[in-house]
Amino acid sequence: MGLKIKKSMLTKIIGEEKVQKVKKYIEKGERFVIVSHVSPDGDSLGSSLGLYHFLTTYGKENITVIVPNEFPEYYKWMPGSKDILIYDKYPEFAEELILKADVIFCLDFNEPKRLEKLAPVVLAAEGRKVMVDHHLHPGDFCKVTISQSEMSSTAELIFRLICQMGMFDILNQEGAACIYTGMMTDTGAFTYNSNQPEVYIVISELLKKGINKDLIYQKVNQAYSESRFRLMGYVLLEKMKIYPEYKTSLITLTTKELNNFGYKTGDTEGFVNLLLNIDGVDFSVFIRQDKEYTKISFRSVGDFPSNQFAAAYFNGGGHKNASGGEYYGSIEDALNVFEEGLKEFNPNNY
Numbered sequence: 001m002g003l004k005i006k007k008s009m010l011t012k013i014i015g016e017e018k019v020q021k022v023k024k025y026i027e028k029g030e031r032f033v034i035v036s037h038v039s040p041d042g043d044s045l046g047s048s049l050g051l052y053h054f055l056t057t058y059g060k061e062n063i064t065v066i067v068p069n070e071f072p073e074y075y076k077w078m079p080g081s082k083d084i085l086i087y088d089k090y091p092e093f094a095e096e097l098i099l100k101a102d103v104i105f106c107l108d109f110n111e112p113k114r115l116e117k118l119a120p121v122v123l124a125a126e127g128r129k130v131m132v133d134h135h136l137h138p139g140d141f142c143k144v145t146i147s148q149s150e151m152s153s154t155a156e157l158i159f160r161l162i163c164q165m166g167m168f169d170i171l172n173q174e175g176a177a178c179i180y181t182g183m184m185t186d187t188g189a190f191t192y193n194s195n196q197p198e199v200y201i202v203i204s205e206l207l208k209k210g211i212n213k214d215l216i217y218q219k220v221n222q223a224y225s226e227s228r229f230r231l232m233g234y235v236l237l238e239k240m241k242i243y244p245e246y247k248t249s250l251i252t253l254t255t256k257e258l259n260n261f262g263y264k265t266g267d268t269e270g271f272v273n274l275l276l277n278i279d280g281v282d283f284s285v286f287i288r289q290d291k292e293y294t295k296i297s298f299r300s301v302g303d304f305p306s307n308q309f310a311a312a313y314f315n316g317g318g319h320k321n322a323s324g325g326e327y328y329g330s331i332e333d334a335l336n337v338f339e340e341g342l343k344e345f346n347p348n349n350y
């Protein structure tokens with residue numbers, strides 16, 4: 001009964017032919033690998049673990065979630081997160097699993113380069129590749145490409161894929177919690193990119209699986225370490241720059257500053273979003289010195305295409321309102337490139 005109502009309410013947005021292909025791969029496959037992008041976030045982890053739990057409950061025994069590098073502490077409560085294989089730590093083992101897999105799910109990224117060092121391994125692998133993603137411009141490297149940029153998150157798309165395969169009943173509470181986490185984190189707890197009414201039908205179905213959405217919010221967003229919280233204070237007080245004439249705000253952080261606050265992966269997550277809380281700021285930027293390059297994150301509100309800015313100056317991309325890129329050079333040089341770009345892409349013109 002419940003299944004009937006749900007089916008009638010959720011639009012079948014994924015092409016039926018693709019759904020049937022994926023279903024067949026799942027039925028026939030024995031060894032599964034799920035990969036997602038570098039610097040894993042709530043959606044890459046949530047969609048991957050959601051699918052992992054689904055496949056496990058379906059009866060598959062050989063499934064590994066592989067991510068390129070370490071992920072934040074505040075996602076380590078997620079069921080199945082302890083079994084995630086981090087390529088940086090065990091490259092040979094990860095390579096072996098990828099090369100032997102019958103099916104490789106590529107979640108929450110549109111181009112192999114988003115896997116960084118893992119990209120050549122995935123490209124070389126012969127297993128059937130299935131992309132499930134919500135970024136624009138999907139690359140052509142998968143046998144099945146499910147790319148829907150209007151979705152709140154890849155996690156939502158995984159939920160829809162499961163439903164369209166007619167296997168909603170197989171999704172358990174653990175999987176539902178992971179899917180919810182992906183949807184919640186990619187929408188800033190449903191404060192952006194979440195105006196599609198069906199988002200709330202999906203949430204309703206996940207709640208029926210017994211998830212505690214309030215607890216999930218707490219675990220992800222109310223779990224700052226003291227040093228992370230102090231770093232946030234430092235950034236806002238000492239490091240924030242505002243360009244009122246461009247409706248833009250910026251922060252930068254060097255490795256030294258990060259180390260002063262005992263930086264751990266994920267500690268600066270969300271900083272770039274904070275700047276949009278300022279009245280009159282429509283474009284925000286965070287420039288951070290990383291090990292191998294300078295990482296740039298962009299956020300915008302309204303029509304300013306931050307992803308085009310990222311693509312034009314920082315070899316990056318992403319969504320209109322949330323994007324990023326990288327720069328091989330110092331923070332100072334990155335800042336100069338950015339300021340030049342701001343003159344070209346003046347947010348006042350959008």
Ligand code: 5GP
Pocket residue numbers: 039041114135296297298315316317318319322323324325326
């Ligand atoms: P974040 O700022 O949280 O690292 O990234 C926000 C979004 O921007 C990601 O979900 C992803 O879509 C995109 N993004 C971030 N960094 C890059 C990058 O280096 N290249 C591309 N193509 N997209 C990126």
Ligand code: MN
Pocket residue numbers: 043044108134153154186
């Ligand atoms: Mn995503």
